[in-house]
Amino acid sequence: MKAVKSAALSGICVFAAIAATPAIAQTATATAEPSSGLEDIVVTAQKRSESLQDTPLAVSAVSAATIEARGITDISNLTAIAPSLNVNTAPASSSNTNIFIRGIGDQEPILTSDAPVSLYVDGIVLGRSTGAVFDLVDLERIEVLRGPQGTLYGRNTIGGAVNLITAKPADEFGGKVKFTYGSFNQWQARGSVDTGELADSGVKLKFSYVHREQDGYVDFVNTRGDRDPGALNIDAFRAAASYNKGGPFRADYAFDINHRASVAAAFQATVISDAVLAYINNSPALGGAAPQVSNRRLGTLRADDAGLLTDKVYGHTLTLEYDLGPDTMLRSLTGYRKWRNIDRGDELDGQGGLVGFQLDPILFVDGTVLPLGVLPVALFTSDNDRGQHQWTQELNLIGQIGDSFEYVLGGFYFKEKSFENNNQFPLIVISDQAAVPLATPLYYSHTSRSMAGFAQGTYRFNDQLSFTGGIRYTSDKKHLTQTMLLQRDLSAKFSKVNWTASVDYRATDDVLAYARVSTGYKSGGFNARSTNDGYDPEDLTSYEIGFKSELFDRRLRFNAATYYTIHKKLQLQQFQAGTGGASSVTVNAGKAQYFGVEAEVQAMPVEGLTLASSVGYIDRKYKQFVILDPSADPNDPATPGGFRDVKDTARFPFSSKWTLNASIQYELPAFDFGQLSARLDYNYRSKIYFHPTTVGTPYNDAIAGEKRGLFDGRITLSKLMLGTNEASIAVWGKNLTKKEYKANGIDFGGLGYAGNVYGEPRSFGVDLNYAF
Numbered sequence: 001m002k003a004v005k006s007a008a009l010s011g012i013c014v015f016a017a018i019a020a021t022p023a024i025a026q027t028a029t030a031t032a033e034p035s036s037g038l039e040d041i042v043v044t045a046q047k048r049s050e051s052l053q054d055t056p057l058a059v060s061a062v063s064a065a066t067i068e069a070r071g072i073t074d075i076s077n078l079t080a081i082a083p084s085l086n087v088n089t090a091p092a093s094s095s096n097t098n099i100f101i102r103g104i105g106d107q108e109p110i111l112t113s114d115a116p117v118s119l120y121v122d123g124i125v126l127g128r129s130t131g132a133v134f135d136l137v138d139l140e141r142i143e144v145l146r147g148p149q150g151t152l153y154g155r156n157t158i159g160g161a162v163n164l165i166t167a168k169p170a171d172e173f174g175g176k177v178k179f180t181y182g183s184f185n186q187w188q189a190r191g192s193v194d195t196g197e198l199a200d201s202g203v204k205l206k207f208s209y210v211h212r213e214q215d216g217y218v219d220f221v222n223t224r225g226d227r228d229p230g231a232l233n234i235d236a237f238r239a240a241a242s243y244n245k246g247g248p249f250r251a252d253y254a255f256d257i258n259h260r261a262s263v264a265a266a267f268q269a270t271v272i273s274d275a276v277l278a279y280i281n282n283s284p285a286l287g288g289a290a291p292q293v294s295n296r297r298l299g300t301l302r303a304d305d306a307g308l309l310t311d312k313v314y315g316h317t318l319t320l321e322y323d324l325g326p327d328t329m330l331r332s333l334t335g336y337r338k339w340r341n342i343d344r345g346d347e348l349d350g351q352g353g354l355v356g357f358q359l360d361p362i363l364f365v366d367g368t369v370l371p372l373g374v375l376p377v378a379l380f381t382s383d384n385d386r387g388q389h390q391w392t393q394e395l396n397l398i399g400q401i402g403d404s405f406e407y408v409l410g411g412f413y414f415k416e417k418s419f420e421n422n423n424q425f426p427l428i429v430i431s432d433q434a435a436v437p438l439a440t441p442l443y444y445s446h447t448s449r450s451m452a453g454f455a456q457g458t459y460r461f462n463d464q465l466s467f468t469g470g471i472r473y474t475s476d477k478k479h480l481t482q483t484m485l486l487q488r489d490l491s492a493k494f495s496k497v498n499w500t501a502s503v504d505y506r507a508t509d510d511v512l513a514y515a516r517v518s519t520g521y522k523s524g525g526f527n528a529r530s531t532n533d534g535y536d537p538e539d540l541t542s543y544e545i546g547f548k549s550e551l552f553d554r555r556l557r558f559n560a561a562t563y564y565t566i567h568k569k570l571q572l573q574q575f576q577a578g579t580g581g582a583s584s585v586t587v588n589a590g591k592a593q594y595f596g597v598e599a600e601v602q603a604m605p606v607e608g609l610t611l612a613s614s615v616g617y618i619d620r621k622y623k624q625f626v627i628l629d630p631s632a633d634p635n636d637p638a639t640p641g642g643f644r645d646v647k648d649t650a651r652f653p654f655s656s657k658w659t660l661n662a663s664i665q666y667e668l669p670a671f672d673f674g675q676l677s678a679r680l681d682y683n684y685r686s687k688i689y690f691h692p693t694t695v696g697t698p699y700n701d702a703i704a705g706e707k708r709g710l711f712d713g714r715i716t717l718s719k720l721m722l723g724t725n726e727a728s729i730a731v732w733g734k735n736l737t738k739k740e741y742k743a744n745g746i747d748f749g750g751l752g753y754a755g756n757v758y759g760e761p762r763s764f765g766v767d768l769n770y771a772f
Helices: 002-025 064-070 274-280
Strands: 059-063 085-089 097-101 117-121 124-126 139-146 160-166 174-182 186-197 203-214 219-221 232-244 249-262 267-272 300-302 309-325 328-347 355-359 371-376 380-401 405-429 435-437 440-460 465-483 487-508 511-522 538-551 556-568 571-578 581-588 590-603 609-628 643-645 658-667 675-685 708-722 725-734 742-747 753-758 763-771
Touching: 059 064, 064 139, 064 708, 085 742, 097 117, 124 328, 267 274, 274 405
Parallel strands: 117 160, 219 300, 355 435
Antiparallel strands: 059 139, 085 097, 117 124, 139 160, 174 186, 174 763, 186 203, 203 232, 232 249, 249 309, 267 753, 309 328, 328 380, 355 371, 380 405, 405 435, 405 440, 440 465, 465 487, 487 511, 511 538, 538 556, 556 590, 571 581, 590 609, 609 643, 609 658, 658 675, 675 708, 708 725, 725 763, 742 753
């Protein structure tokens, strides 16, 4: 571990030195037009437009050009754009993802669980991380806010927030198209058209469409329809309208819809218990296939059914703004979104073609057991039908009093309804000769309502010193109707006051330092897959200091932050698997603390050469983590009632201690028929675990993801003039070194096995772009 720390720190230090030295070699008086420096990005992290470098928060932002250069198509591709950010692919669904910022995130896809990192599209929060992986059509920029955002953004942002900002209709008529073809028969077509202003009406329209499809990247044999993991077929459409006649009133409306048919990434068995292995080893003798177990990525797997997932997502967003005066604006944000997912069958055992002797799960009164005979064996399968829809309404009063005081006042309303109809089919091995198949149906419906009021203001004592304070009150109400063996109804109410206070000091025009204290709140909820009543909200307090600097005519940018966080009543998942099926139960783990450091460097030492790097380090420790341990003696004073404190051995799932991102891009001087550029990106992540403890998940260490580093590259020939219009061609590669790594994992504990989903293999492709 010391070697990893040393290597990562050395890498960032050397990179910063390389980036800074050539710029410093130029005299401070050297003239350079601002346009030749680093790109200035405007963000709305504080509900008002301001330069990224003027925002006293730990926020990273990438522009449309970087989104294009990195090949970002949905939020599952965001890992490399910010320090301390981990985005993980879910094992059983290509539309689910886990976003972790500064060690805090959500690993539970059930619809009653709230994510502590919220995702926003044009200011509208997405209530569920489930179903959040949809194609991003025509993005202007992405903002990643690190740390609790409990005042302006509200509940469920204790880890941070991700803002997706789409491009508004342009002032002039025009458009662009993009065609891509790549490995695994991947191809896509993207296009957008801007109408410009329609007949001096103040109305502008934009229409965007994307079609994307690819074959799978693992070969599944013996599957229905020859579907392979990683295969997908996506259609997405967006229509946007903007009204601005130059008066006090402005309006923006957008409608987006996504249709996604996909096969989840391949789940393969990494470890199987001796008892289960003894049972399935009988399969060849009974005319079936042999078991498949490997701790390396397999390119070919047997499976009885790959499972087809379909997702449909659509939404409406309406933003209204009215200037009440030269320094005061009233803004309304209204959003409606609906999502539906149907999973026609998943096999989460990494096996196929197995057969074995099975017994009828129904016992007679006298205890007689009837044999079912030799049947196909699946250790665990499931199917699912689920959906969610939501309304959001937010009002903001944004203003300024004189030259010294700025404020934001607001009210927020959110209401959602969701349901899930989930059938699970676990196989319980009772000996090396027999097993019992079970069926465990689950149906629940869930409603959630949240209301909040907030205020935040900034007072500027002078041109250098400012103070910001904010407060927010949140009231949540939830209801669950659950059908397992019996139907039950549960209701809960939660409320919380959160606040923030910060001081920022501008040492020079190009250097900003800040100190910030903020609190966060994640709502409590219900364990819909078990008979447990539920869990309490989380509380978090974060202390942060940082600085932002931009030097040498915007040729060097260096931002850094360090933080200390106290996290109470953590909601963590304890996996339970047994005769009741497989369930992930949320428990309040107790208390944890985090210490972290983050740094971001960008430099343009010479014209055409851009270097960038970011590093994040987190030192995490549980102060208390008390859970029920079935193996503990309830009469032992060390484990009263069977509860054990596992703070010294528990892990922080889905979060790596180290993250490191680096890129280098060089644009050659333009020549007669175009301009050539090359870009190389690197993303490093240290070891990652997928469960918090080995209690109930004994193979947690065996399926952990080892450290990994990924290289992506791109070469672009741009500024190809076709008449008066411009085109470009680019060739790209991802995972250039063919790195095999575990992207996710599930330990089925009591079912006797565990497995992993591996990251995508190396791929290549070509992009053709044309703008008119």
